[in-house]
Amino acid sequence: MHPLLEARSESRKVTARYDVIVAGGGTAGSVAAIAAARMGARTLLVEEQGFLGGTATGALVTPLMPNRLNGANLNRGITDEIKRRLRARGAGGETPENDGWFDPEGLKSVLEEMAVESGVLLLYHTRLIDAVVEQGPDGRRRVVGALVHNKAGLQRMDATVFVDATGDADLAAAAGCQWEGGGEDGTRQALSLRWxxxxxxxxxxxxxxxxxxxxxxxxxxxxxxxVWGRGHVLEPVFRRAVEAGDLEESDGDYFQCFSIPGRPDALAFNCPRIAERVDGLDPWDLTRAHIVGRRAIDRLVRFLRGYLPGCERAYVQQVAPMVGVRESRRVLGDYVLTLEDILTGRKFDDAVARNRYPVDIHLVRPGGRTRSTLEHGDARRPPEGDYHEIPYRCLLPRGVEGLLVAGRCISATFVAQSAVRIQPNCHSLGQAAGTAAALATREGIAPRQVDGVRLRRVLREQGADL
Ligand SMILES: Cc1cc2nc3c(=O)[nH]c(=O)nc-3n(C[C@H](O)[C@H](O)[C@H](O)COP(=O)(O)OP(=O)(O)OC[C@H]3O[C@@H](n4cnc5c(N)ncnc54)[C@H](O)[C@@H]3O)c2cc1C
Structure with a gap:
């Protein structure tokens, strides 16, 4: 714990005690809390924003990237339910091309509705700032509490099991868990400010x-x-705009847009990419990303109006309140998922998710490769007709008890994380973490003692394709 907080937290009474506390209500955290509460665990979900969905809704990442084998989705269970509910309110995709595309406002409502119906206690506008860790008689360190801060001040909240779904592994890092960030050669995934x-x-x-x-x-x-040099049909239009001084060269490093279910006159943009050396954990970098990104959005909206028929009346409907961070901390767990696991389609007895989505590294340097992807040529996904699995052990941070991680911060190498970080996998990882947390509290055992093979069976009963 931070020394400045120590004195204050010791004198602070535990304001509440739960079976399960989930930190972060993004894609993985919302599902983790729903899964835990549905199994009867008294579950608190602490979220710093005033809505659920995290990167999906706050950073406006509006597609669930397809993770399919022979046309069938590999992520099932709660993912299916979310898609069904999105479609029912006209906020989800109806065609095979867009079965995972959604309206971010619709997703906020769907997740909130599911959480409330499942009995999750939601606490918005509350930031987890530290972990309370105790050493047990067996010498093992255990997370027993969390310090959170909100308008009511500093509070300590205790739980039997914690799930860190902050994306940045804030709780695990505060608890002293080992973690890594970026690639072995210092590479980082680019940030994006979507709109x-x-x-x-x-x-x-x-x-x-x-x-x-x-x-x-x-x-x-x-x-x-x-993207410059990839033969896209819009390249000459972009070139003209750069030559006229309406766009900057970097605006063509990565430009992508999608339609949004239920918003016939709108497009969601997966750009601008922030082409600076940026760290998603550095508040100054995050601030700069908003400033640089907003300027680029101004240029892009002028470009739409001036160069693309149908866009003459385009306007900025929303700039994402959160910068899109693809990767920050990756916790070192009992197992570290690797590129080899992906390329060989490795299976695990304690699998909690299946993936076929490829290695997908958005480099600041367009067209660049990392050292480990160069070593493997162009191979980026499991062999044809195959998938790889993610074991439960990737959710268990080494050296600490009482804590699970879920979502993009699970235990994986930089390259492997780039493949498994997509939202449908975060759903599956969240469902696994929430279910494991509930089993652990119900049976009075540590998450590490939950048998992964049995967990897999329970997840299968909940509709997971495992
Ligand atoms: C630009 C971009 C484009 C992408 N494109 C796609 C795509 O097309 N399709 C796809 O499937 N995936 C895509 N991804 C990946 C995917 O969106 C993310 O990996 C995934 O949404 C991460 O989910 P998560 O639950 O792990 O984290 P998040 O969704 O980021 O959730 C973390 C939550 O924790 C909260 N939080 C953080 N710290 C604290 C704290 N200390 N206290 C309290 N709350 C906290 C945050 O507010 C947030 O709600 C993209 C990602 C980015 C950034």
Missing amino acids: IAGGIDVPRLARFVEELGGHRWPPGYFESAM
């Missing part, structure tokens, strides 16, 4: 892109991209 433009005649824009030689999308769905 949504309204006022667009999407069918007209789609026709324009198609006439340039682009893909023809079914009615109701559109996506387009432009």
Whole structure:
């Protein structure tokens, strides 16, 4: 614990005690809390924003990337339920091309509704700031409490089991767990500041892109991209805008947009990419990302209006309140998932998720490769017709009890994390962590003692494809 907090927290009474506390209500944390509460655990979900969904809703990452084998989704269970509920409120994709695309406001409501219905106690506008760790008679360190801060001040909250789903592994780091960040050669995933433009005649824009030689999308769905040198049909249009001084060269390093279910005149943008050396844990870098990103969005909206038919009345509907961070801390767990596991389609007895999504590293340097991906040539995913699994042990931080991690901060190498970090996998990892936490509290055992093979069976009974 931070020395400045120590004195204050010791004198502080435990304000509440729960079976399970989930820190962070993003993709993994929301599902973890729902899963734990549905199994009867008294579950508190602490979230620093005023909504659920984290990166998905706050950083406007509006597609659940397809993770499929032979056309069937590999993530099932609560993922299916979320998609069903999104579709029912007109906020989820209806076609095979967009079955995982969603309206972020719709997802906030769906997750909140599911959490409340499941009996999760939600606590928004509350930031976890430290861990209370005790040493047991067996010499093992155990997380017993969390210090949180909100408008009511500093409070200590205790639980039998904690799930760290902060994306940045804030709780695990505060508890002294070992973690890594970035690649072995110092590479980092680029940050992005995503945004949504309204006022667009999407069918007209789609026709324009198609006439340039682009893909023809079914009615109701559109996506387009432009990266310099990849032969995208919009490249000459971008070049003209750069030459006219309306765009900067870096604006074409990565440009991508998608339609949003239920918003026929809007597009969600997976850009601008923040092309500076940035660290998602550094508040100064995060601040700069907002400033640099917002300037780029101003240029992009002018570009839409001036160069793309159908976009003459485009306006900024929303800039993401959260910078999109693809990778920050990765906790070192009982097992560290590797690129070899992915490329060989490795299976585990204690598997909690299956993945076929490829290694996907967004480098600040366009077209760059990391040392380990270079060693493996172009191989980025399991062999044809196969998938790899993620073991329960990737959720168990080494050297500490009472704590599970879920979501993008699980135990994996930099390259392996780039493949497993997608939202459908975060759902599955969250469901596994919440279920394991509930089993542990119900049976009075540590999460590390939960038998992974049995956990897998329980997850299968809950609808997981394992
Ligand atoms: C730009 C970008 C594009 C991407 N594109 C795709 C895509 O197209 N499809 C796809 O499937 N995936 C995509 N991903 C990956 C995916 O969106 C993320 O990996 C995933 O959403 C992470 O989920 P999570 O639950 O681990 O973390 P998050 O969703 O980030 O959740 C963490 C939550 O914890 C809260 N929190 C953090 N710290 C604290 C604290 N100390 N106290 C209290 N609360 C805290 C945060 O507010 C947040 O709600 C993309 C990611 C980015 C950044």
